[in-house]
Amino acid sequence: MTFPGGGGGAAFTGGKAGASAHPFAGVPPEMRPGVERLLETEPEHPDPEVVFEHGTPDPDGAGLSLRRLVRPYGALALLAGVLVIVEAVTLQAGPLLTQIGIDDGITAKDFGVLVVVAGVYLVNLVVTGLTQAARVKVTGRIAAWVMNDLRVRVFTQLQRLSLSFYTGEKAGVIMTRMTADIENLQALLQEGLVQFAIQGLTMVIVSVVLFTYDVELALITIVLVVPVMTAMSLWFRRASAKGYLRVRDATADVIADLSESLQGVRVVTAHNRQRRNAEHHRQVTGGYFDASLQTGRINSIYTPGTQVVGVAGQIVLLAIGAGMVTDGTLTIGELVAFLLYLGSFFQPIQQLVQQYNTYQQGQSSVVKLRQLLSTRPEVAEAPGAVDLPRVEGEITFEDVSFGYLPDRPVISDVSLEIRASETVAFVGPTGAGKSTLAKLVTRFYDPSAGRILIDGRDLRDVRIESLRGQLGVVPQEPFLFAGPLRDNIRFATSDASDDRVWEAVRAVGLDEVVERLPDGLDTVVQERGQSLSSGERQLVALARAFLAQPRVLVLDEATSNLDLRSEARIESALDVLLEGRTAILIAHRLSTAMKADRVVVVDEGRIVETGSHDRLVAAGGAYARMYATWTSQAAEAG
Structure with a gap:
């Protein structure tokens, strides 16, 4: 039996001496043995x-x-x-x-x-x-x-x-x-x-x-x-x-x-x-x-x-x-x-x-x-919200507007349809609203105007847990919790077997990293994953998403922290991960956007172009200018 909440956050656990290094509030040291004996007789x-x-x-x-x-x-x-x-x-x-x-x-x-x-x-x-x-x-x-x-x-x-x-x-x-x-x-x-x-x-x-x-x-x-x-x-x-x-x-x-x-x-x-x-x-x-x-x-x-x-x-x-x-x-x-x-x-x-x-x-x-x-969440679940059935992954933006501050819109009048199993890359300058669109799909925020639908259902009408249970998110800066690497990989699927964990590890190319660690999957990563490099943390996040097997996947520049060798190594893994799923890629590297079925160019909170890579390059618009700049920089770097 555990009694948390003593002075300084102390706890007596199971009545065993030394269960906490902190003093038990109000009980002098000489009286603690008696307190422990009393706790042993306490009912559960x-x-x-x-x-x-x-x-x-x-x-x-x-x-x-x-x-x-x-x-x-x-x-x-x-x-x-x-x-x-x-x-x-x-x-x-x-x-x-x-x-x-x-x-x-x-x-x-x-x-x-x-x-x-x-x-x-x-x-x-x-x-x-x-x-x-x-x-x-x-x-x-x-x-x-x-x-x-x-x-x-x-x-x-x-x-x-x-x-x-x-x-x-x-x-x-x-x-x-x-x-x-x-x-x-x-x-x-x-x-x-x-x-x-x-x-x-x-x-x-x-x-x-x-x-x-x-x-x-x-x-x-x-x-x-x-x-x-x-x-x-x-x-x-x-x-x-x-x-x-x-x-x-x-x-x-x-x-x-x-x-x-x-x-x-x-x-x-x-x-x-x-x-x-x-x-x-x-x-x-x-x-x-x-x-x-x-x-x-x-x-x-x-x-x-x-x-x-x-x-x-x-x-x-x-x-x-x-x-x-x-x-x-x-x-x-x-x-x-x-x-x-x-x-x-x-x-x-x-x-x-x-x-x-x-x-x-x-x-x-x-x-x-x-x-x-008494604080109410801004993203509130409707009283009559229903469970979202297994989705195909069709996503629709209908005249969506949103701003983090009321008088400063980030997204304005965005309308877009993403087909089921389609991979769409959002590109554009920094601050254009690409990541905001992804956050609206995962319902981290609700639009201030318009609505977002998945398989024809308004996100506001479904239970949040059932929605996010079918969404996978790989952020640009993944967060790892202090604890074994295994637990971090199966964070979204805590009951996953070791075989499934290893399957995810190999799929994203994390196996070489795991084999170098002193205790393999049992290696304890430090708070926020600081004992791993940024690229290794990103691989762990990809393995986490692979293991969860979501119906819709959102990758916020998931390969931006990887070197070229690591990026090439997980390209095939991403192909496996994206197969049969709707995917939204927030892309800063145009090499990522090129692999998408469709590219959506976002600028100042609005969609200015949409189409395949080849079509947009041929159109000579905003995307073509971005691509020309990127290829010239790549040539100079080479």
């Missing part, structure tokens, strides 16, 4: 239900709140509430026992009473300790399960969102949602809310006890202290809410800048940007520093201020109480107990200050997570 927690349908958004994203997060574990929350009440009551038994000991034991010189009071005090301490231990176990279990469920929900939402979300949001900011924000919520659920309840109950219990001891002193306490404390607390509530929201945003900026710098470390190193990047990061962290200073200033005013008010109140009440003892209206034990309870009345207020910081951080995280979970 069912895996959280993963709700992932392109047409089904997060079931409760827009209404995310602490109450709704805890609702599935209502029975445990009720048990925690009972334990909190018991803990709050037993914690306040000390002053009462002290008063009895002074008045009925010391003053009356009755040693037996002192023995009984001491025994009751000891039993109360044991009960308090056991109650606290049980409460920590229950709240820790609730926090771990809630965070486990929430991490799955957030990750599932990230899988659901469209590409436009990721182009408009920094990766580091997204990582903050999964790390710092969820960890803040865990701290709030595990201890923050509990301490809120305990300290709040303590104030209620102490207030009742103070009035039972002496109504006059209790009223003086309320008149002198409570109004000032209330005013200061209201100010702190408003100021700290703004401050901690600013801290959350600054934290996201720091992580985003760090993530971007790490991902671009090669470029940074190549261009000697280390010093300038360090200066820029100092400015980013300066924003976090300023936000932290703001919250620090707020705390520096509130915490000492409440302490001064509390001490001043105790001094005044001590003077008044001493006079009442002299008059005989109050016993010494009652005065001592009253002052002890008065300290217990002020202490929760100061404790609530610290817990309110945790609460504000948690609430800020709830706001950020609610925004993420």
Whole structure:
């Protein structure tokens, strides 16, 4: 059984020691063996239900709140509430026992009473300790399960969102949602809310006890202290809410800048940007520093201020109480107990200050997570979308227009028909819209006007999963995941046998590369495939597409990163791969376009020419000029 979501992302897996190198939040090292023994006796927690349908958004994203997060574990929350009440009551038994000991034991010189009071005090301490231990176990279990469920929900939402979300949001900011924000919520659920309840109950219990001891002193306490404390607390509530929201945003900026710098470390190193990047990061962290200073200033005013008010109140009440003892209206034990309870009345207020910081951080995280979970993908699946049956591969563009920004169209009024099993090459200058057309076919984006059909079906009317299950995409810069090379090849077909994997490897000419690797297909490629050359990564992407056997294939200049020898080696493999399939080639090298059944010339978001290579060359238009330039450059290079 796995309980993820501990402090710093720690986890205890199966109750085995050393399952994680990170500390388990809130549990000191000397207590971990006991925690592990408790976890071994835990019942299996069912895996959280993963709700992932392109047409089904997060079931409760827009209404995310602490109450709704805890609702599935209502029975445990009720048990925690009972334990909190018991803990709050037993914690306040000390002053009462002290008063009895002074008045009925010391003053009356009755040693037996002192023995009984001491025994009751000891039993109360044991009960308090056991109650606290049980409460920590229950709240820790609730926090771990809630965070486990929430991490799955957030990750599932990230899988659901469209590409436009990721182009408009920094990766580091997204990582903050999964790390710092969820960890803040865990701290709030595990201890923050509990301490809120305990300290709040303590104030209620102490207030009742103070009035039972002496109504006059209790009223003086309320008149002198409570109004000032209330005013200061209201100010702190408003100021700290703004401050901690600013801290959350600054934290996201720091992580985003760090993530971007790490991902671009090669470029940074190549261009000697280390010093300038360090200066820029100092400015980013300066924003976090300023936000932290703001919250620090707020705390520096509130915490000492409440302490001064509390001490001043105790001094005044001590003077008044001493006079009442002299008059005989109050016993010494009652005065001592009253002052002890008065300290217990002020202490929760100061404790609530610290817990309110945790609460504000948690609430800020709830706001950020609610925004993420309520985000709807721009490429939405229609409520009545149906599964796309096996397609022949006929693709139709009908007056399609699209722009990544509303006022800047990239594609305008494009109409085109691609026959089933036809290979069409899109050529044109950089930024003409070639790759955008391919992204619209794979439904990474939806047209702002017009429609795209496959076998006569509007792409908006079919389920996205059934569409992409019949599409294969080989991007210009393929992405490899950290893990065995075998898993990267069968990424789209995880159940493929080794025989099929080797068939794909040989088909694209990757076998020589695999045989050179120390562990063959079991060789672990580094993050983003950095242990392989760009050409080798492209071959892996081609093998991945070959293994998936899609009905429609989109190759975004799939051979651009290969040397001439490698390119020649996979030409025959591409012929096999393209056979019987509709293929869209985004071609920068005209040698690729020449092999297509038809060439489509795109310029400034419009189709300016279409036809076979020979026909377009003979026509003497835009393609002929591109071809003449390309052949002259090739001749000069030769």
